[in-house]
Amino acid sequence: MPAQVRSKRHPHDDAPDTAESFRTLVLLAPGPQHDIVRDQIVVAWLPMADRLAGRFRNRGENTEDLRQVAAIGLIKAVDRYDPDRGKAFESYAVPTITGEIKRHFRDHTWAMHVPRRVQELRNRVRSALRDLSQTAPDHRPTRSEIAARAGLSEEDTQDGLEALESYAALSLDAELPGGESGYSLGDTLGTADPALDTVIDREAVKPGIKQLSERDKVILYQRFFGNMTQAAIAEELGISQMHVSRLISLSCERLRDQVMREAA
Secondary structure (H helix, E strand, O other): OOOOOEOOOOOOOOOOEOHHHHHHHHHOOOOHHHHHHHHHHHHHHHHHHHHHHHOOOOOOOOHHHHHHHHHHHHHHHHHHOOHHHOOOHHHHHHHHHHHHHHHHHHHHOOOOOOOHHHHHHHHHHHHHHHHHHHHOOOOOOOHHHHHHHHOOOHHHHHHHHHHHOOOOOOOOOOEOOOOOOOOEHHHHOOOOOHHHHHHHHHHHHHHHHHOOOHHHHHHHHHHHOOOOOHHHHHHHHOOOHHHHHHHHHHHHHHHHHHHHHHHO
8 A cells, every 4th residue: 555645744834744655665666556656745745846936936937837847846856855864855855846946947938048157146136136125215226236235246246237138038029118109129120231232243343343444444433333324424425325335335244254254
């Protein structure tokens, strides 16, 4: 028969006496009977896991998700606990479950990757801000005041303050505070400059342009940079429009051939 969970005799109401169950579990070989006793122990301690998960509520994570993470930590604690070491299960399980929840926050709830050191700085800065707001609610703490309260340098304090804004990402569709109705963060972002597409082409033809005659350079400049018509160029140079058209075609062909040769 599976070992029964005895009446409570621990400081917390959610800490049952499972010492006998653990001693039985150690003696059982892997199999159905072992799993039954293990499940009984886990179910008995779930209220404590839920209580520990409740300490982390209101931190932007779903409560049910936190309870599941705490349950995973509890299962790990049950599987790793050795009653022969003389340590009470509760004193072993609490840091195991709490550590599992903290790892969940560290690894899964940040919008971007932040080094663990910076995450710890953020937590210390946040605690200092909370303490300072309670002692002087109408005063906005300075960086030096936060550093003194947290026991950090001002440089580390600045890293922690910046990390406060890195926990959750702001949607590009979110409206900006103080802006016009419907004006979102995405509206402030720039767009690609179409002229960037021609940068490579311009750089590629520069050597060839240097080899053209001065007249051909002037004609190309007036046509493509001065936006002059062929008729206007012909009148200024005293030649026919047909000649201007032919010179432009020849110059463009020479430049194209040179670029293709260099690219080959």
